[in-house]
Amino acid sequence: MKRYQKMFKKLNIKKQGAFIPFLILGDINPEISIKIIEHLILNGADALELGIPFSDPLADGIIVQNSILRSFKYNITIKKCFEMIYNIRKKFNNIPIGILTYTNLVFNNGIKNFYYNCKISGVDSVLIADLPYEESKIFLKTSLIYDIKQIFICPPNSNNNLLREISSNSKGYIYLLSRSGVTGTEKKNIKPNIKIINKLIEYNSAPIIQGFGIFKPSQINYSINLGISGVISGSAIIKIIEQNQKNYFKMFKKLTKFIKIMKKATLYD
Numbered sequence: 001m002k003r004y005q006k007m008f009k010k011l012n013i014k015k016q017g018a019f020i021p022f023l024i025l026g027d028i029n030p031e032i033s034i035k036i037i038e039h040l041i042l043n044g045a046d047a048l049e050l051g052i053p054f055s056d057p058l059a060d061g062i063i064v065q066n067s068i069l070r071s072f073k074y075n076i077t078i079k080k081c082f083e084m085i086y087n088i089r090k091k092f093n094n095i096p097i098g099i100l101t102y103t104n105l106v107f108n109n110g111i112k113n114f115y116y117n118c119k120i121s122g123v124d125s126v127l128i129a130d131l132p133y134e135e136s137k138i139f140l141k142t143s144l145i146y147d148i149k150q151i152f153i154c155p156p157n158s159n160n161n162l163l164r165e166i167s168s169n170s171k172g173y174i175y176l177l178s179r180s181g182v183t184g185t186e187k188k189n190i191k192p193n194i195k196i197i198n199k200l201i202e203y204n205s206a207p208i209i210q211g212f213g214i215f216k217p218s219q220i221n222y223s224i225n226l227g228i229s230g231v232i233s234g235s236a237i238i239k240i241i242e243q244n245q246k247n248y249f250k251m252f253k254k255l256t257k258f259i260k261i262m263k264k265a266t267l268y269d
Contacts, residue, residue: 003096003124004149004172007046008207008229017220017266018230020209021237021259022049022100024064025081026071028245033071036241036255037088043256044263047096048088049127049232052081054102063235066242078109082121089122096172098125098151111138115146125149125172133165140169151175154200154208156193163196167203173229174205178212197227217265224268233262 011018021040026033037048051064053071085097099118106114106128118126126148131139133152143150149172154163156177166174178192192210200208207229214220215236223231240258244251 002149002172003094004047004207006094007096011046011230011266015268017224017228017268018046018207018209019044019220019259019263019266020047020049020098020230020232021045022051022211022232022234023238023241024051024053024067024071025084026053026074026076027067027238027241028070029074030076030080030084032248034084034087036251038091039252039255040237040259041092041095043259045095045259046230046263047098049098049100049234050081050085051234052078052099052101052105054105056102056104061235063238063242067238070242070245078105078114078117082117082123085123086121096124097122098127098149098172099123100127100129102130103128106139111142112145115142115148118148119146123148125151127151127153127175129153133162133169136169143171149173153177154196156196158196160199163199163205164203167200167205170206173207173209174200175232176200176208176210176228178210178214192223192226192228194226201227214262217261220262220265221268224266230266231262 007018053068053076089097126143128139140150151172152166152170152174154166154174154176176192197208209230209232210223210228211232214231214233220231237258240254241251244254
């Protein structure tokens with residue numbers, strides 16, 4: 001059984017959803033980045049979504065952009081990212097690890113070469129943030145060759161045809177956007193589209209994971225009880241890193257508190 005399947009099966013038995021932190025590889029520096037990731041795992045993260053630094057991250061707001069700039073100070077390359085993931089995988093064999101990236105990075109690395117490196121470094125899934133489903137055929141085909149789960153984004157305004165296609169082809173999980181726009185600009189709670197959730201369930205989709213705008217426990221509990229299988233939270237975590245980058249003790253303490261509170265909120269009724 002694959003890692004995502006094992007995770008969701010285990011969480012269902014416990015009546016829990018998945019809490020998945022997102023962060024940029026290499027922020028604040030490669031060594032601290034690894035320690036932060038290990039800390040998140042040890043304090044309750046069910047899976048990881050790791051971003052490869054990219055110079056033009058169209059889906060990301062200023063918080064994530066600043067994180068990318070911090071990683072670029074240490075010349076974090078795709079090769080270095082795969083090395084970091086390989087080292088994480090050696091220590092944590094069971095946790096699902098997903099990559100979030102952009103089309104140009106995959107093309108520039110060579111599509112087959114990119115997915116091959118995912119395979120040998122221990123990556124479970126790839127989400128390409130700016131890849132329209134209609135243009136995904138070669139990526140999906142290559143992901144199947146290397147046994148990598150290709151994750152597709154489900155926009156909040158998806159029609160039934162798109163929902164049906166995504167349900168058939170998104171492996172591991174489906175990334176449900178809370179809203180349109182870029183990350184890290186939330187000022188109020190964003191509720192997921194219940195009709196879309198129900199349609200995805202009707203089409204027997206992979207587990208639904210909600211992202212964009214997740215920063216409060218109440219949001220998680222609400223979504224979990226609608227039938228969502230988990231959430232991804234990125235900007236809120238990266239903000240803690242940014243605000244405490246000169247005080248690691250304080251940073252890790254705040255990350256521990258945040259992860260534990262958010263994970264507790266994944267218990268469903």
